[in-house]
Amino acid sequence: MTTRPQSTGALAGLRVIDLTQMLAGPFCTQILADHGADVIKVEAMTGDGTRLTGPFCEDDTLRDYGGYFQSVNRNKRSIAVDMKTAEGVALVRTLIDGADIVVENFRAGVMERLGLAYETLRETNPRLVYGTVRGFGDPRSGASPYADWPAYDVVAQAMGGMMGITGPDRHTPMKIGPGVGDTIPALMLCIGILSAVHRMKETGLGQFVDVAMTDAVLALCERIVYQTSYTGVVPGPEGNRHPLLCPFGLFRARDGYVSIACATDALWAKLATAIGRPDVGSDPAFATNAARVGNAQRVIDLLEAFTSIRTKEEIATLLGGKVPFGPVCTSAEIFADPHYAVRDMLVDVEQPGSAQRVKIAGVPIKLSDTPGAVRRRAPMLGEHTDEILLATGYSSEDIDRLRAEGAVR
Known part of the structure; x- marks a missing residue:
């Protein structure tokens, strides 16, 4: 033994x-x-x-x-x-x-x-x-x-x-x-x-x-199975968007990209306020997820008008803790991030x-x-x-x- x-x-x-x-x-x-x-x-x-x-x-x-x-x-x-x-x-x-x-x-x-x-x-x-x-x-x-x-x-x-x-x-x-x-x-x-x-x-x-x-x-790709089964549609590459949720993806910052994910209408309203556009939080063209998916490019343009002129750090200060948000990090940024240090x-x-x-x-x-x-x-x-x-x-x-x-x- x-x-x-x-x-x-x-x-x-x-x-x-x-x-x-x-x-x-x-x-x-x-x-x-x-x-x-x-x-x-x-x-x-x-x-x-x-x-x-x-x-x-x-x-x-x-x-x-x-x-x-x-x-x-x-x-x-x-x-x-x-x-x-x-x-x-x-x-x-x-x-x-x-x-x-x-x-x-x-x-x-x-x-x-x-x-x-x-x-x-x-x-x-x-x-x-x-x-x-x-x-x-x-x-x-x-x-x-x-x-x-x-x-x-x-x-x-x-x-x-x-x-x-x-x-x-x-x-x-x-x-x-x-x-x-x-x-x-x-x-x-x-x-x-x-x-x-x-x-x-x-x-x-x-x-x-x-x-x-x-x-x-x-x-891991379970969504493509039910999408095809339920709708008959064969999903294809979607870039940095999500086919069923909006906004849910990547957005240009002045020094890279950030991720923003609003899977509910309540989160969208919080995001609209955080970017200084509370009016779009209740606008019928954007107020529901279905409306935002139907107007996805308008949503993306609206958000990138906010994110593209700010650095990832500036956006984090404004959005972090308010809505699901995270900067796209390089390995160098991960090495410097206190989260990964404290989490060993x-x-x-x-x-x-x-x-x-x-x-x-x-x-x-x-x-x-x-x-x-x-x-x-x-x-x-x-x-x-x-x-x-x-x-x-x-x-x-x-x-x-x-x-x-x-x-x-």
């Missing part, structure tokens, strides 16, 4: 074998690690490919990993295993037998070819919760005609409907900036895994948890090989009694191989032999 390190957090006591790489899988297991789970990241001998992806600190003499890997692999331990060898596969099977959760994002069929299919693993670990995230899901939940297609964030955004309603005009679909085609599926997989763990604690039996990246993106959302961590500490995003889910935290930096490749194997029951001689045979690093 593998010894489990002491940890704090709501998920302390759970062990996760993390066979994921890139973004979707690691982001899911990072959330589990942030909240106290012991996440063992099993990497190939060359490591997760994102170790090679920057940015790197200029003085980094090791280049074991850069910002990408650091950001989504904090709080984890790393063991490097050659799963092309029988010894490596047997070792991973041993780790999984002592775990509560295994997460992987290989293409469908890879784990089966390794002899590590869910059906095989549950024979010796019936409590195992097996989580997977793939572009088009696992055939167990529904055999997609695209099941063998590789997928990344941009593919999920495109096929899940997100790009189809995003862009400056109806003819120009556009990619969302962050990798939401990865991170949203990761969040949904995390919810699924924890749901299965809750059930397992009642029944003693684990289960298979499957999330398709495209499905998760479609679920910019966390300093060590960067191996560099004399400077670096910042990564903090833990957004705040629990009062068992808070999550960034407790330690991301691991170097194979940093914890010996520690993990010794705790699992391997002797020092066993580890030396496995290393000499090239099964571990």
